Amino acid sequence: MSEIKKGRQTDGSEHGMTQDAAGPSSGLTRRNFLSMSMLAGCAAIGVPSHAQAMPEFEGWPKSYGMLTDFTACVGCRSCERACNEANKMPAPDKPFDDGSVFEEHRWPSAKALTVVNRYKNPGNPSSPVYRKIQCNHCLEPACATACPIHAYTKTPEGAVIYNKDLCFGCRYCVIACPFNMPGYDYESPFDAKIVKCIFCYGRIKEGQIPACAEACPGGALTFGRRADLLKLARKRIVDYPEKYIDHIYGEYEVGGTSWIYISGVPFEHLGFPTNLPKKPLIELSKGYLSMVPVIFTTFPALFGALYAMMHDKAAGKEDSHDKHQEVHNG
Amino acid sequence: MGNDVQYTTQSPDSLNGFKAWFMNKLFMGMSMSEYSRSLATPFNFVAALILVVSAPIFTIRYVKGLATVLHATNEYPWGLLLSWGIFAGEPLFAAGFVVAAAYYIFGMKSYRSLVRIAVLGGMLGYMFAASYLLIDLGRPWRIYYPMLINFGTSSILFIVAWHVSLYITVQLLEFSPAILEWLGSKRLHRWATSITVALIIGGVILSTVHQSALGALYLLTPGKLHPLWYSSHLPLLFFSSAIYAAMSFAILLAFVAVRYFKDKCDKEFLENTPSLTLGLGKGAAVSMYVYFAINILAMAQDNKWGLLFTPYGYWYLVELLGFVAIPMGLFTIGVKNKRLKLTRFSALYAVIGIVLNRVNVNLIVFNWNQPDHFHHIIPPWTELMMIAAMITLNVLIFRWIVNRFPVTRELHGYRGMH
Numbered sequence: 001m002s003e004i005k006k007g008r009q010t011d012g013s014e015h016g017m018t019q020d021a022a023g024p025s026s027g028l029t030r031r032n033f034l035s036m037s038m039l040a041g042c043a044a045i046g047v048p049s050h051a052q053a054m055p056e057f058e059g060w061p062k063s064y065g066m067l068t069d070f071t072a073c074v075g076c077r078s079c080e081r082a083c084n085e086a087n088k089m090p091a092p093d094k095p096f097d098d099g100s101v102f103e104e105h106r107w108p109s110a111k112a113l114t115v116v117n118r119y120k121n122p123g124n125p126s127s128p129v130y131r132k133i134q135c136n137h138c139l140e141p142a143c144a145t146a147c148p149i150h151a152y153t154k155t156p157e158g159a160v161i162y163n164k165d166l167c168f169g170c171r172y173c174v175i176a177c178p179f180n181m182p183g184y185d186y187e188s189p190f191d192a193k194i195v196k197c198i199f200c201y202g203r204i205k206e207g208q209i210p211a212c213a214e215a216c217p218g219g220a221l222t223f224g225r226r227a228d229l230l231k232l233a234r235k236r237i238v239d240y241p242e243k244y245i246d247h248i249y250g251e252y253e254v255g256g257t258s259w260i261y262i263s264g265v266p267f268e269h270l271g272f273p274t275n276l277p278k279k280p281l282i283e284l285s286k287g288y289l290s291m292v293p294v295i296f297t298t299f300p301a302l303f304g305a306l307y308a309m310m311h312d313k314a315a316g317k318e319d320s321h322d323k324h325q326e327v328h329n330g
Numbered sequence: 331m332g333n334d335v336q337y338t339t340q341s342p343d344s345l346n347g348f349k350a351w352f353m354n355k356l357f358m359g360m361s362m363s364e365y366s367r368s369l370a371t372p373f374n375f376v377a378a379l380i381l382v383v384s385a386p387i388f389t390i391r392y393v394k395g396l397a398t399v400l401h402a403t404n405e406y407p408w409g410l411l412l413s414w415g416i417f418a419g420e421p422l423f424a425a426g427f428v429v430a431a432a433y434y435i436f437g438m439k440s441y442r443s444l445v446r447i448a449v450l451g452g453m454l455g456y457m458f459a460a461s462y463l464l465i466d467l468g469r470p471w472r473i474y475y476p477m478l479i480n481f482g483t484s485s486i487l488f489i490v491a492w493h494v495s496l497y498i499t500v501q502l503l504e505f506s507p508a509i510l511e512w513l514g515s516k517r518l519h520r521w522a523t524s525i526t527v528a529l530i531i532g533g534v535i536l537s538t539v540h541q542s543a544l545g546a547l548y549l550l551t552p553g554k555l556h557p558l559w560y561s562s563h564l565p566l567l568f569f570s571s572a573i574y575a576a577m578s579f580a581i582l583l584a585f586v587a588v589r590y591f592k593d594k595c596d597k598e599f600l601e602n603t604p605s606l607t608l609g610l611g612k613g614a615a616v617s618m619y620v621y622f623a624i625n626i627l628a629m630a631q632d633n634k635w636g637l638l639f640t641p642y643g644y645w646y647l648v649e650l651l652g653f654v655a656i657p658m659g660l661f662t663i664g665v666k667n668k669r670l671k672l673t674r675f676s677a678l679y680a681v682i683g684i685v686l687n688r689v690n691v692n693l694i695v696f697n698w699n700q701p702d703h704f705h706h707i708i709p710p711w712t713e714l715m716m717i718a719a720m721i722t723l724n725v726l727i728f729r730w731i732v733n734r735f736p737v738t739r740e741l742h743g744y745r746g747m748h
Binding site: 166172273285289 | 431534542
């Protein structure tokens with residue numbers, strides 16, 4: 001998380017400047033918010049406060065992303081083949097030109113970092129929709145939040161990468177991922193690990209584009225700066241309103257993802273979760289995390305005092321009786 | 331199991347003497363042949379059968395990987411083994427901290443006779459929880475990584491890992507006076523009892539955090555956990571239910587002691603157990619009312635009433651009414667009318683309810699919107715067998731300790747020292 005933290009700070013100072021520019025009252029509000037959330041936290045253990053006292057991390061500036069346009073995808077599976085070769089994955093059970101794989105609903109796993117599925121088009125049954133599925137590379141990834149050993153890193157380039165040398169195989173990242181993307185290699189007894197798309201991080205570092213985007217013949221995959229891709233996606237929706245539904249999936253879902261999607265059919269028909277919050281999932285557990293030090297500081301005092309009180313009472317019952325009398329007489 | 335057991339608290343003075351002393355401790359005063367004969371019981375036969383059948387399964391898991399014996403998929407990475415071993419087990423094993431806090435901190439003197447059996451039940455439970463983890467982790471030999479190698483400080487599981495491991499240590503220390511009394515070491519015993527109160531407060535903190543953290547683990551999954559079970563109150567719900575689970579479990583532990591280990595219980599333990607059972611039942615009833623109220627609160631806060639009239643809503647009502655409200659009512663009747671049997675039955679009922687809740691959150695209503703959800707969550711028989719083996723081992727070790735260590739009785743010479 002060190003790199004993400006660094007990003008937060010950079011981002012924070014920028015926000016701080018805007019806050020100062022807005023005037024002193026906004027700073028005061030923020031402080032009030034903070035103390036209010038602390039008080040609320042003390043009152044109810046484990047209830048996350050929804051106060052957003054800290055500036056929000058809005059992703060690495062200038063990070064890369066990928067725009068997937070499902071209206072352009074023809075289901076050729078060139079991306080699957082390119083991904084398999086670039087990542088030196090084992091050969092698939094069925095060859096990449098075998099269309100029978102579309103009969104079943106597949107999902108990325110330890111054997112394939114990306115798969116293309118076929119979905120029914122509710123508007124036009126004769127032309128099905130193909131969807132490429134892989135890790136979405138969230139701007140604030142839940143897998144990285146969840147990992148107790150910090151084996152995940154969101155790189156400034158946009159890729160969410162994973163270090164198998166740190167992983168002990170608890171699979172909380174698999175639980176936490178809102179998109180069910182990390183695949184665990186359950187078969188291997190001594191080299192079990194998470195396998196997922198890493199956005200061809202090595203290729204990006206060398207100035208190349210991800211293998212799938214390079215291989216895509218239909219223009220369904222566009223690699224670029226995420227900010228530019230958002231503009232491009234919006235332009236397409238504006239230019240062809242009859243072709244696209246008015247939604248860029250991944251712009252806001254769980255705080256935004258590096259991979260963003262536009263489609264001619266509603267995303268729920270393509271197996272996308274549509275019940276996700278717009279804020280990063282880490283925001284949901286932050287309140288609880290901030291309670292832990294509160295418990296550690298208050299409980300010893302609280303229970304220590306209780307202990308002292310109970311034992312004092314046991315030793316000096318007659319004293320307290322006298323005091324009670326005095327108060328009564330007074 | 332012999333009835334007339336002689337316990338010596340004398341320290342050995344020579345090597346031969348030590349051997350005789352130690353064997354006397356191990357075989358509870360019986361000779362080796364007497365002891366072996368005493369082991370031939372139907373219970374032991376069934377236990378041995380379970381262990382023998384499951385031994386190859388454990389071997390396969392470590393040699394061939396998780397997929398061969400456990401329900402292990404990417405949609406349901408935490409199967410029944412973890413649901414049972416960690417999520418359902420730990421609230422019960424909070425028994426140690428709840429009873430110890432009642433006695434040492436809240437000054438409820440009468441609970442003294444129950445403290446040790448509750449701490450023992452809790453300590454063993456936590457050690458087994460760690461063992462379940464050693465089965466389920468993909469690379470169990472790295473279990474210490476969150477403690478020493480790298481720190482995922484934003485992770486709730488990081489908090490759980492730290493607190494559970496610290497709490498196991500604290501519980502071992504809490505239970506150490508019983509071990510030292512068994513070994514007859516007075517000096518260490520004095521030292522061990524002198525740090526008790528600090529340990530108990532430490533235990534309260536560690537338990538509070540990690541019981542709630544188990545619920546907080548699921549705060550990250552609003553899209554996956556069914557909204558009737560998902561709530562920002564998850565940590566509080568897990569913590570408050572752990573309190574009544576712990577009290578119910580303590581009732582059951584005391585019952586097991588007076589029913590199956592009567593010859594190992596002293597007069598004080600036998601005389602106190604009925605009134606303590608009712609006392610714990612009262613506490614359990616009150617905390618169940620609190621838990622029930624928080625559930626209603628969570629429902630109202632997120633306005634989830636409409637979801638009640640869906641199939642998952644009916645299942646939620648089965649859990650909340652059938653396995654919380656009913657045992658809660660039975661507890662109330664049992665305690666009010668001083669009905670011991672009913673109180674014990676309510677405790678068992680409440681414990682089953684807790685197990686149901688944790689399995690629900692972990693497995694049954696997790697990823698409920700995946701296609702073919704119910705088809706996916708059925709565990710293979712090998713996983714059930716492993717669970718059975720772990721429970722058997724837990725019971726056997728518990729029995730071994732209660733038979734030997736001063737858990738349900740006070741040894742002569744140590745009276746009133748803890």
